[in-house]
Amino acid sequence: MNLNINDTFTKELPGDPIQKNHRRQVDACFSFVTPKKTNKPELIHVSDAMLETLGLSKEEAKSNQFLEVFTGNKVYENTTPFAMCYGGHQFGNWAGQLGDGRAINLFEVDHNNKHWSVQLKGSGETPYSRTADGLAVLRSSVREYLCSEAMFYLGVSGTRALSLSLTGDDVMRDVLYNGNSAYEKGAVVCRVAPTFIRFGSFQLLSARENFEGLTQLVNYTVKHFYPSITGDIKTKAIELFKQVSQNTISMIVDWQRVGFVHGVMNTDNMSILGETIDYGPYGWLEGYDFNWTPNTTDAQNKRYRFGNQPNIGLWNLLQLANSLYPLVKDAEPFQSVLNNYQFEFDAQYHTMMMAKLGLLIDDESDKELIASLENNLQLTETDMTIFFRNLANINSETKLTADEDVILTKALDEAFYTPNEVGDEIRTALRTWFSTYINRLGIEVQTNQKRVEAMNLANPKYVFRNYMAQLAINDADKGDYKLIDELYKLFKNPYAEQIENEKWFAKRPEWARHKVGCSMLSCSS
Numbered sequence: 001m002n003l004n005i006n007d008t009f010t011k012e013l014p015g016d017p018i019q020k021n022h023r024r025q026v027d028a029c030f031s032f033v034t035p036k037k038t039n040k041p042e043l044i045h046v047s048d049a050m051l052e053t054l055g056l057s058k059e060e061a062k063s064n065q066f067l068e069v070f071t072g073n074k075v076y077e078n079t080t081p082f083a084m085c086y087g088g089h090q091f092g093n094w095a096g097q098l099g100d101g102r103a104i105n106l107f108e109v110d111h112n113n114k115h116w117s118v119q120l121k122g123s124g125e126t127p128y129s130r131t132a133d134g135l136a137v138l139r140s141s142v143r144e145y146l147c148s149e150a151m152f153y154l155g156v157s158g159t160r161a162l163s164l165s166l167t168g169d170d171v172m173r174d175v176l177y178n179g180n181s182a183y184e185k186g187a188v189v190c191r192v193a194p195t196f197i198r199f200g201s202f203q204l205l206s207a208r209e210n211f212e213g214l215t216q217l218v219n220y221t222v223k224h225f226y227p228s229i230t231g232d233i234k235t236k237a238i239e240l241f242k243q244v245s246q247n248t249i250s251m252i253v254d255w256q257r258v259g260f261v262h263g264v265m266n267t268d269n270m271s272i273l274g275e276t277i278d279y280g281p282y283g284w285l286e287g288y289d290f291n292w293t294p295n296t297t298d299a300q301n302k303r304y305r306f307g308n309q310p311n312i313g314l315w316n317l318l319q320l321a322n323s324l325y326p327l328v329k330d331a332e333p334f335q336s337v338l339n340n341y342q343f344e345f346d347a348q349y350h351t352m353m354m355a356k357l358g359l360l361i362d363d364e365s366d367k368e369l370i371a372s373l374e375n376n377l378q379l380t381e382t383d384m385t386i387f388f389r390n391l392a393n394i395n396s397e398t399k400l401t402a403d404e405d406v407i408l409t410k411a412l413d414e415a416f417y418t419p420n421e422v423g424d425e426i427r428t429a430l431r432t433w434f435s436t437y438i439n440r441l442g443i444e445v446q447t448n449q450k451r452v453e454a455m456n457l458a459n460p461k462y463v464f465r466n467y468m469a470q471l472a473i474n475d476a477d478k479g480d481y482k483l484i485d486e487l488y489k490l491f492k493n494p495y496a497e498q499i500e501n502e503k504w505f506a507k508r509p510e511w512a513r514h515k516v517g518c519s520m521l522s523c524s525s
Helices: 048-054 064-069 138-154 199-207 211-225 233-258 306-328 332-357 366-376 384-391 406-413 424-441 448-458 466-477 482-490 499-504
Strands: 030-032 042-046 082-084 087-090 093-097 103-111 114-121 160-173 182-193
Touching: 042 048, 042 482, 048 103, 048 114, 048 138, 048 160, 048 182, 087 199, 093 199, 138 160, 138 182, 138 466, 138 482, 199 211, 199 306, 211 233, 211 306, 233 306, 233 332, 306 332, 332 366, 332 384, 332 448, 366 424, 384 448, 466 482
Parallel strands: none
Antiparallel strands: 030 082, 042 160, 082 103, 087 093, 103 114, 114 182, 160 182
């Protein structure tokens, strides 16, 4: 196994001088730490796409060296694994130092003119583990591994995953935080990203008034990930903030497009690159509900609900601005970016919704058309993915008739969770919207075929529903990993019809409505 190692983070940023691995406050950007050796590691699945991305072959992935390095049992030659130090706001409250409590960065790799940081999640204790064990379990690792790759193929910016492995060790977890702890199978995911720097990385340095370290981190981030930015430190801080804001907006708009709900948008879970990071209690909208959150911890306040993700993006950016302010000592440049956030988000969101509806020509009625649809879809439990995918079946020639109600049968009833309970009032409202939509399609100049092709690239057919994850987890817990591979292959082409996989284009089954792991999830992993 021959990797092109190019470690930069530990060479260019201040590190923790203490070498012993014990919990402590660290005024640095990282601490060196060695992954915990596992009892009997077993490789469950490898992303062939990420192998190629890192310059590895399928043959190398079958080697014992690959297994040992990417489960933490062996340190790759001439590398020094480390855990990153950062802070953050959790559910709106400043939490102080957090850091990589169970993630250990192995090394950085250059391949095909791209730079990658390679990290193990669930690889043991670090100085930032607090009272936890630094390990991860199979259920959360399956979810993280498959979701990382699924998001990539959906076209949503996010971290990637290379491999999923069992450790051979049992890990004690309390799934619902209700006092019913039990042993689960331990696992490790190898995560990959250009960098794992977070908003919280800047926040902690600034909160501690370590402005020298903050300056170093800004310079490092600009040099390696925003090289078009030049100038003095004030200019770099302002321009960095502008670009991070833009990337964050683009990421969240894509979340809304595919119906993804992150679940834990704490500032320590916000990537400085605008990438989805830390797949914990996430979920995809099934019923189109702006108030839905997959996180049991957030069930009461719903801070991170689907409809509030854009607002939380702005709130988190405000915290980043506060952290960078000491380097600039002028609030106006940051405030200008923040003031522009809503305008930029609304513009991108409108463009995205137009694409989902298959509309190219701007019309003054479009905003009302979109708002009306969003309201109507919440009148009854309507599956977001199925509705928008089936919407492409409608065209300007579609007729609304009493005898052959194609629209309400095909586009809607397949998406309704309780079609027999949908009354005349709701159907009338939806029929009115469809009538307006059909008329609106009449002013489009693109051919119907082109419109359908474009809509099917904006509206995925297959998304990683929680019940699908739970089925894969159940099988994996029994030592059967075929469904993991089936879903991995399915998500490689989420916009394609895939007739052989039509069974996955379906509403959440009723048995999963209130089942743990399918409807709501905790942060326990």
